[in-house]
Amino acid sequence: MKTTLLIMAAGIGSRFGTGIKQLEPVDDAGHIIMDYSIHDAIEAGFNHVVFIIRKDIEKEFKEVIGDRIAFICSSHNVTVDYAFQDINDIPGTLPEGRTKPWGTGQAVLAAKKVIKTPFIVINADDYYGKEGFKAVHEYLVNGGKSCMAGFVLKNTLSDNGGVTRGICKMDENGNLTEVVETKNIVKTTDGAEADGVAVDVNSLVSMNMWGLTPDFLDVLEEGFKEFFEKEVPCNPLKAEYLIPIFIGELLEHGKISVKVLKTNDTWYGMADYLAEPHEEYICFSNYPIGDKIADFVVLTSRSKMKVCIVEVKGADFKIVKANHYQGLNVHMNDAITQLKNHMEYINRNYSSFRTQIHEDKDKAINEEYSGNYLVGPRKTLLVDPQKDIDVKYIAIGGVEREDKSIEESHEIVKCKPADNLEIASWNSFVRKLDEYHGHHPVQ
DSSP states (O other), rough: OOEEEEEEEEEEEGGSSSOOOOOOOTTTTOOOOHHHHHHHHHHHHEEEEEEEOEEEGGGHHIIIIHHHHHHHHHHHEEEEEEEEOOOSSSSSSOTTTTOOOHHHHHHHHHGGGGGGEEEEEETTTOOOOOHHHHHHHHHHTTTOOOOOEEEGGGSSSSSSSSEEEEEEOOOOOOOOEEEEEEEEEETTTTTTTTTTEEOTTTTTEEEEEOOOOOOHHHHHHHHHHHHHHHTTGGGGOOOOOOHHHHHHHHTTTTTOOOOOEOOOSTTTTHHHHHSOTEEEETEEEEEEEEEEEEEEEEEEESSSEEEEEEEOOOOSSSOOSGGGGBOOOHHHHHHHHHHHHHHHHHTHHHHHHHHHHHHHHHHHHTTSSSSSEOOOOOOOOOTTTTTEEEEEEEEEBOOOBBTBBTTTOHHHHHHHHHTTEEEEHHHHHHHHHHHHOOOOOOO
16 A cells, blocks of 8 residues: 655755755764654655655755655655645735745645655654654554644653644544644743743644545645635734644544554664663653753663663754864753753762662553653563662764764863763764664665
8 A cells, every 4th residue: 555754844944044954964874864754654664755845955955865765765666756835835925025934734735746645744854753653654554544643742842942832632532632732832840831831741742743644635725725814814924824723623623533643752762772672771751850851861771770861962063163172062062061960960869869760660660650751672670779870971962073083072072071971973873773773764
């Protein structure tokens, strides 16, 4: 059965001013973040890839990923098409002064002519993990009409400002009942808030990973006409046609049924990066340490418990400044500062932290932990709670300079506040996955 991976890439680069930062490679082979979503989707069974891009980035996009993916896909019996999102492709007249794109609903509509099969739609520059692709594909090929991969809110928040998320509610059968598009959700010391109002961090949210059928596109098109008639006149410069909002309206009027497929993915490859496949491990995301939150805490067992505390930054910067004598990029320094805060807290409160981590380990194994976590396939972590714990701190972010490997950089050495703190680039992250776990982009 033909199924399509629809990638919304029209917005890449727009928030960075110049250049297309999301197209920067994260490994020595030139792979970018998008390669890994494509790999996971093809592995799950999707056999048609459609890129939604802007016409003005077509040349650079094809040079960096498009032509390479098309060549690779041809050997896997996977076809590739393009669709172009255009601000002028609207059921009306472009409002004077309008420069803002029309949103994800219009982006998907741009691909209507090339979508003939059930499809999954994703963002180009987000990590999703394997589980969501597999769940959505299985649902679609077994006759399902509409579904959504549901992610835990606290696992989708940013360290660098507010985010917009579609917060979801479900009935007792796991069907979506409501989507509340919530803007400017920011991390707080004890959870999250939006414009000063507390938000439940355990809510399931849409990360724009929808499973849909071609019939939905007809409904989406009619909805866009109505949006243009009713919403645009009220806010001609900023109104957006967003899929979560539109689906929420359909749900409200009983015009659609959407199955929520909860995904327990915490971060792409994080547990694999820090644990050997044969090991027992537990991975927590957004884990509380004192009054701070660590991006990830991974527990492994090597006679005594090893605790890896991880802060993650993006891949859209060089880890060492262009003038390398000036030290690390500001984002990496921020990650190191966060790790130093965790380190100082644990050093001051070692006994209570050791007790806490053992208790949370037991809760996770017994499926009683209230936060987001992943227990390895062996479903155990056999350690002696009376022994000391071995704590390691890891900052992951950026890419290496072409002329300076991370191992050779004296800036990295001098910026490390302790021997048990490791600084890793996305290059090294991907290399280790490839070396130890055989997890490669599509090739």
